[in-house]
Amino acid sequence: MTPIPAPAPVLAGVIACLLAASGLLPVRRAIPNLTGVTLAAATACASVGALGVADPRVIAVLTAAAAVALLGLIADVGALPLVTRLIVESVAAGGVVLCGVQVTLTGDWLDGPVSVMWIVAMTNAHGLLDRLGGALASVATVTGAFLAGTALVLGAPSLAVLAAALAGACLGALPYGRRRGWGTSRGTGRVGAGGRGEAGGRGEAGGRGEAGGRVRLGPSGSLFAGFVLTCTAADLTAGRGTGVVAAGLLLPALAAVLGAGMYASRRVRRAGPVRRAAPVLCYVAAVTGTAGLAVALGWVPAGTTAAVTAATAAAFLSHTCLRHVVLHPRLRHAVLPRLQHELFHARPGHDGDTRRGEMRTSSGAPPSGDEPRGRVPRPRSAGSPPPPVVRRG
Template sequence: MNASTILMTGLAGFLLTALATGPLGRLAIRWGITDRPGGYKAHARPIPYLGGVAIMLGTVAPVIVIVGLNDLTLAVVICAAVAVALLGLIDDIAPLSPIARLGVESVAAAGVVLGGLHAPVTGGWPDVPLTILWIVLITNSFNLLDNQDGSLGAITAAGAAPLAVTAFVAGRPMIGMMLTALCCAGVGFLLHNWAPARVFMGDSGSLFIGFVVACSATAVARDEAPDQVIGTLLLPTFVATIDTGVVLLSRARAGRPLLLGATDHLSHRLNALGLSVGGTTLVLAGAAALSGALNLAMTLRLTPPLITTVAAVAAVIVLIGLLQKAHSPVPGPAGEPAVSITERR
């Protein structure tokens, strides 16, 4: 894959997303596909969704037109990711039950696995259900990350870039091209979503991003040595994994429903430490870039795979524990649990 093709794909992803987000946002307002203000939400007027549709178009269209879908793995991942984006779009219009969402996501993940993509964690048949579970988990972890203006767009751009390079190095050029488009689509979306956001990506974007990143990490891990499979899966999803762990643990300890919005995400905890919304976004994006760079270094054998993997797992556990203390909840109305000031719904 030559440099000009990579550059064209990235530029197309950026321009298509940047140019499509505005019109799609106006269409969302006309159709009433918006996040309405109320409670402790930060915005005072309805903010349109459909930014995720622009991200999906900015990722998929350049790949189809410039790269093509001759690679089976790429074709299967693209088709399944589009299905997940459509699921998110439906959920943005008329919220679905968690069971329905998980069911469709599981079918999409199973389709990818049946297409030949799985992570060789055990080397046996358990790899199939483990891969499906992993893809679904990470898909929803990225969905949880979309809780503050600019956060997920920046994390996507910062994390997809080193993962794209890793894919090229690992002999997965088609996956690398898809990630290049995704990275640049994230940058294009940030033009509209940086605080104060004018457009939200919604579930169509966050689920799509999570699915693509999960499948891409799995594709790279498939051909890696056994001692670095776990690290290859964990490092590109480092921020999402920590955020999900922190959220689930804090809600379980407080006796709150796991799916109820609250000020217990990484972004809220960093805000509680005194960081602004923009500062929080930069910290999370920096963490995504750093963990992605560490994954690349491991793939290049610049760092010992086993030690890197153990350190990454330990860091996740330690950070989840430490971040439990950095929490300043916003009280909800009398008798109700806390509600996030930036939770989309």
């Protein structure tokens, strides 16, 4: 294989940035759904142009990521079942694993299924970042840049070119993350670049507006970026120690995991888009990228870094689940008092009679037994006078 020059990652990043910036301007105005396809094309052209004779693993990752991007485009244009989507993503991940990009945790045949599940899970987690106030482009830019630096430190220039090309393409897409004359955001209804809006402040997929003035890259771009980042991180850690593998997988994925937790809590609370999610997640990506470089240089122990990262993700997800799901106000004020009443205030031996009485009362059935029957007087309001008494005779 032809040796790759040292400035090749920087060259690939610059080419991808220019291609994405020049290609997204007409695409945004004409067909916003093709944003992800444009992002994928810019990344692929920059990678192949900078590498010359490309690495077979890079070609496999780009081919599988292109298939995933096409899947996202189909899901954006029309309806696509979740099972079909997961099957196609699993097939694409399996093809990459067969080409040598896999997670080497056990050194046995279990590494293949674990690699497929990890790639599919993290790809969809990155896809949720696009729905979280349009945070995908900025997070992918920071994560890709740090992965490129880590790949250069570890002696993998081809992976550094791929990560730098993706970071450059996402950087070129950042100026199009805000509406500039093609949409409105006044009132509760918002109209995005696609010309369609929705009341209540929620935008549509594929380049349509969201609250906070951000425009999403669409499922195709988000799935492509997540697939490339996950496969790059997995290939960088292949064949190394268990601590290095765990740290190399968890550090680039921490921002996506935290973003998925934020998105899930927002859906439970039925709240609007999180406007401050993108800066916070960019800060997390920068911190984890710096920690990854420190691990690659040997300045920080890999096992300790992986344990701290896993504990941080588990603590955040547990806090989110406890606060926004288990202790949600709707759950506290509706379900929990009813359970408390049934557990502590119902007399033993009369649960069946009490429930049957409640069912008869709620269904409007006539009472049985010794209960008085007759016409129930119609209640009068507090200010209405009594009916006049008519005397006959």
